[in-house]
Amino acid sequence: MRPPEFFSEHNARHFWHPMAHPAEMQSHPPKVIASAEGVHVTDVDGHRVLDAVGGLWNVNLGFSNQAIKDAMRDQLERMPYYSAFRGTSNTAAVELSLILREWFEPDGLTRAFFSSGGSDAVETALRLARQYHRVRGQLDRTKFISLKQGYHGTHFGGASVNGNAKFRRNYEPMLPGCFHIPAPWTYRNPFDEQDPARLAELCAGLLDAEIRFQSPDTVAAFIMEPVLGAGGVIPPHESFMPMVREICNRHGVLLIADEVITAFGRTGAWTGSRLWGVQPDLMCTAKGITNGYFPFGATMISEKVAAAFEGNKDGFGAIGHGYTYSAHPVGAAAAIATLAETERLQVAENARHRGKELIAACRGMQDRQEIIGDVRGQGLMVCLELVSDRDNKTPMDKKRVDAIFEQAYADGVMIRVSGNNVILSPSLIVTDGNIRTIAETIEAAIRKTA
Numbered sequence: 001m002r003p004p005e006f007f008s009e010h011n012a013r014h015f016w017h018p019m020a021h022p023a024e025m026q027s028h029p030p031k032v033i034a035s036a037e038g039v040h041v042t043d044v045d046g047h048r049v050l051d052a053v054g055g056l057w058n059v060n061l062g063f064s065n066q067a068i069k070d071a072m073r074d075q076l077e078r079m080p081y082y083s084a085f086r087g088t089s090n091t092a093a094v095e096l097s098l099i100l101r102e103w104f105e106p107d108g109l110t111r112a113f114f115s116s117g118g119s120d121a122v123e124t125a126l127r128l129a130r131q132y133h134r135v136r137g138q139l140d141r142t143k144f145i146s147l148k149q150g151y152h153g154t155h156f157g158g159a160s161v162n163g164n165a166k167f168r169r170n171y172e173p174m175l176p177g178c179f180h181i182p183a184p185w186t187y188r189n190p191f192d193e194q195d196p197a198r199l200a201e202l203c204a205g206l207l208d209a210e211i212r213f214q215s216p217d218t219v220a221a222f223i224m225e226p227v228l229g230a231g232g233v234i235p236p237h238e239s240f241m242p243m244v245r246e247i248c249n250r251h252g253v254l255l256i257a258d259e260v261i262t263a264f265g266r267t268g269a270w271t272g273s274r275l276w277g278v279q280p281d282l283m284c285t286a287k288g289i290t291n292g293y294f295p296f297g298a299t300m301i302s303e304k305v306a307a308a309f310e311g312n313k314d315g316f317g318a319i320g321h322g323y324t325y326s327a328h329p330v331g332a333a334a335a336i337a338t339l340a341e342t343e344r345l346q347v348a349e350n351a352r353h354r355g356k357e358l359i360a361a362c363r364g365m366q367d368r369q370e371i372i373g374d375v376r377g378q379g380l381m382v383c384l385e386l387v388s389d390r391d392n393k394t395p396m397d398k399k400r401v402d403a404i405f406e407q408a409y410a411d412g413v414m415i416r417v418s419g420n421n422v423i424l425s426p427s428l429i430v431t432d433g434n435i436r437t438i439a440e441t442i443e444a445a446i447r448k449t450a
């Protein structure tokens, strides 16, 4: 490897980082991570930290899973690539499709469409939703409804249903026909409603009203994350998604569950939809499907949607969508091994227990630290919302939030900051000791930066 000076000299000079201002990356260069082991990462200067971000909510099984690495290496040797476009397939993808069918059977999802990541998985779901209605002769059903604060990736379709201006503003105009309703977010909502069950009713009521306003025969799908992630970890009340399911059914609108983060155990259940007792029509998965070791996405399709396409006798059922890397054999091999390991390690259960510990530790911290306005979480998805004034919920300024990040890093824990939020999403194999380290280090960072 080149010496550390090489990396400081060239850091952020020749490539632009996602979700960052290029000038800021040059003036405040990012940490250059050089190696990783278990749930720890080490930078080029040899500084080792506990990764409380889990890569990017994706390295669910940690960085050292040998079974996945071996499976990828074997597949790479045997056949590094072949296309899955009409006429050819590959052994790993065929095997994976059966494993996914069994994995998602409780969610009522029986077919997969493969891609290279979460944004692709969302794009695929949005397209298939429109096409589903076309196949059934409902040509006007093209609109999408989604939640404010929702995050659905950065392709134009996904960005159009995203519920956060910062991912939209500079790229407008977005796709026409996309509408948003408020998220069931108790800390900040237009009704000033803090009772989660009542708020869920109000938001679900607005979905019903919006579908009626648009005219149901023009709405293709409603898309939501079972637990909102990047928008600041917003777990809805348990009644919300079942109400959404019922409203969608009533109006013939498809329900897309964006489970790019929540599939495969992170919420403490195997999927977020299962957590809430709901079967979606389409489900977007990615991230943890390969433990982050290979860019891979799978849009899962319900029997109802599959039947419409597979029973179609004219050109409407042909899928004019797909990627060179759809069903990539190395990604498929990584996913086969990841799913076996995910099950063997029973990470959903660990996520449930460790998540409760982490949330409890953060709530304790909130009692002592005035700047923690809110603590939200479900399983190993946790957010600390930082404020400069608790009564007015004034978002904490960037300088302090960045200082907390730097201090925690210096003291041995990598956290993620986004706006005024500290977002925690460690690997699902973390121990109770890791949880204590994360919480204590964050609290120390808050104190030291005061």
Ligand SMILES: Cc1ncc(COP(=O)(O)O)c(C=O)c1O
Pocket (backbone or CB within 6 Å): 117, 118, 119, 120, 122, 151, 152, 153, 154, 225, 229, 230, 258, 259, 260, 261, 286, 287
């Ligand atoms: C819910 C959700 N959907 C979609 C995406 C986009 O995935 P990707 O970054 O792999 O394109 C993300 C990424 O964090 C996500 O959290």
